[in-house]
Amino acid sequence: MSDSISTSDKTEVAIVGAGPIGIELGVALKRAGVAAELFDAGPIGQTISWWAPQTRWFSSNERIAIAGVPLLTVDQSKATREEYLTYLRSVVSQFGLSVHPYCPVVDVQRQSGGLGVTTKPGGEVRTWMARAVVLAIGGTDHPRRLGIPGEDLPHVDGYLRETHRYFGRRVLIIGGRNSAIEAALRLHHAGAKVALSYRGETLPEDGIKYWLRPEINGLLKAGRIESLMGTEAVQITSRSVHLRKIDSGEPIEVAADDVLSLIGYSQDKTLLRSAGVHLIDSVQRPKHNEATMETNVPGLYVAGTAIAGSQTSKYKTFLENCHDHVDKIVSHLTGQSVETSREYESQITAQPES
């Protein structure tokens, strides 16, 4: 199908990514009287939407609330995926933000009169002109790959799905941090026969939410979840996974109906690269001015977890320590000091991979 090209639309600020930080920025700009359009490649809150049903945030509600709108839950517990997505919809509706869901931004280039933002919803290419563009694109676009044969077979997945579908299935989970441990526990309780393969001889001391650790250790010790510590996967077939003991090289074959590879996520660099943003460090994070959030491309900013690139096993950048990006960007764009800062300091310094 050939692409049709529509003429330019205009806005003051184009926000790429309608996750929590993109939405919080949209509200802040609206309050400052600055016109903004939000674009997301998927639904709003796409990153949260792919979490397994009923997954809870580990951050407390006040730390993941945005734009000063309280996040309340029916039982005062940490919000679930569903509660948070409902919350995001209500914030967008409450402030009447202009959001374009399922509208990926495929390029940002300087043009006369500002920055040209190329969107591609379906096959239609449409260019918006903006005075400033903020990339609030997150950093968890793709599950990390194992790099072994069989990884693209249909029963191999980088995401935990609705737990009901695993009932009665033999599931091999690869990974040893939060996502893998949470999946192992949930699937065990949902009636799957779970085996856990992790490279270390023991689970990482600092890589697991403290409330999950006693239960997973107990179930592994009792053999109710099969422990395959000190192993790495070398090949996946339609019926089994071939592992190798890392210390001895001894091969192990484990029968599996489903394989979950939960070893973290990586950031899609395509847009950052095509926009000309300098990427630095081993995680290829976008270089930016920490006082203003502006990148090396004038008028192009980054916000939220996007600043951290592809985070490795110890995540340091979370929603809860990104709220100040919003203040910095609005202050820089309007020339007025904006201070919506929280009543608390983020207590997170480093948290395990999710």
Ligand SMILES: Cc1cc2nc3c(=O)[nH]c(=O)nc-3n(C[C@H](O)[C@H](O)[C@H](O)COP(=O)(O)OP(=O)(O)OC[C@H]3O[C@@H](n4cnc5c(N)ncnc54)[C@H](O)[C@@H]3O)c2cc1C
């Ligand atoms: C299971 C799990 C549990 C987690 N729990 C916590 C927690 O308790 N506390 C915490 O702080 N963090 C947690 N995280 C991390 C959490 O997802 C992020 O902190 C949060 O989503 C970051 O918000 P953000 O707005 O920076 O980015 P995101 O929420 O990732 O939003 C980025 C948005 O940009 C969109 N996008 C990307 N590229 C484009 C493009 N080219 N065009 C248009 N749109 C684009 C995406 O579709 C997405 O909607 C968890 C993550 C996982 C996987």
